[in-house]
Amino acid sequence: MLTVGLTGGIGSGKSTVSDLFSNLGVPIIDTDLISHRLLEPDQSGYEKIVTHFGDKLLGKDQQIDRRQLRRVVFNDEAEKLWLEATLHPIIYQQTQQQIEQLKVTDYVIVVIPLLFETNFRALLDRILVIDCCPETQIRRLTARDHIDLNLARLMLAQQWTNQARLEQADDVIHNGSDLDIDLDQQVAKLHHKYLLLTA
Numbered sequence: 001m002l003t004v005g006l007t008g009g010i011g012s013g014k015s016t017v018s019d020l021f022s023n024l025g026v027p028i029i030d031t032d033l034i035s036h037r038l039l040e041p042d043q044s045g046y047e048k049i050v051t052h053f054g055d056k057l058l059g060k061d062q063q064i065d066r067r068q069l070r071r072v073v074f075n076d077e078a079e080k081l082w083l084e085a086t087l088h089p090i091i092y093q094q095t096q097q098q099i100e101q102l103k104v105t106d107y108v109i110v111v112i113p114l115l116f117e118t119n120f121r122a123l124l125d126r127i128l129v130i131d132c133c134p135e136t137q138i139r140r141l142t143a144r145d146h147i148d149l150n151l152a153r154l155m156l157a158q159q160w161t162n163q164a165r166l167e168q169a170d171d172v173i174h175n176g177s178d179l180d181i182d183l184d185q186q187v188a189k190l191h192h193k194y195l196l197l198t199a
Helices: 016-025 032-036 044-057 066-074 075-103 134-145 150-157 160-167 183-198
Strands: 002-007 028-030 107-112 126-129 171-174
Touching: 002 028, 002 183, 016 028, 028 032, 028 075, 028 160, 032 044, 032 075, 032 107, 044 066, 044 126, 066 150, 075 107, 107 183, 126 160, 126 183, 134 150, 134 171, 160 183, 171 183
Parallel strands: 002 107, 002 126, 028 107, 126 171
Antiparallel strands: none
16 A cells, blocks of 8 residues: 655645545544644543643633643744654554554555654655745735634744755656646546555
8 A cells, every 4th residue: 555645734625625536435544633632632642632731721611722822832932842852753543553454455644744744654655735926825824713813924934945845756746826727637636546556
């Protein structure tokens, strides 16, 4: 089985592209979804975060306020490093388990937003990068997550640059607003390529 790591900067279109692969019957493992589940009240990540930060990040429903958590970690490098050191090993282990469960399929897409900032490379055979200009990413991010421009820029600045990602890519999908490129066609072409690689 081929494992393809799908990555790109925040707001680059990872969810859209992974949905297109899913529509073709390709299994998707999304590390963001794993991360979100870890923040649920009955999960180990929740307990560790509440113990570390106290209840200041909890809403009235006792759920972790992800927006508030984001603000804290993107404005304090030490807290960001603590959160990553706490959650990433658990996310890695659960991702590895899900890959093992899918061994009978031709290939799997593993969505890893911070692929290069973490040690997840060891799980993958190929890297697929979504290329998107920073201006488009910021526009999408502020509209989607209802955050201010300064936080969006700060978040983008703490990730690898598009150029650095592209230098590590085996495959690239272009998803810029100023480009008239059909994502469906790009995904279909890569789907065919990945099936040939597993034949």
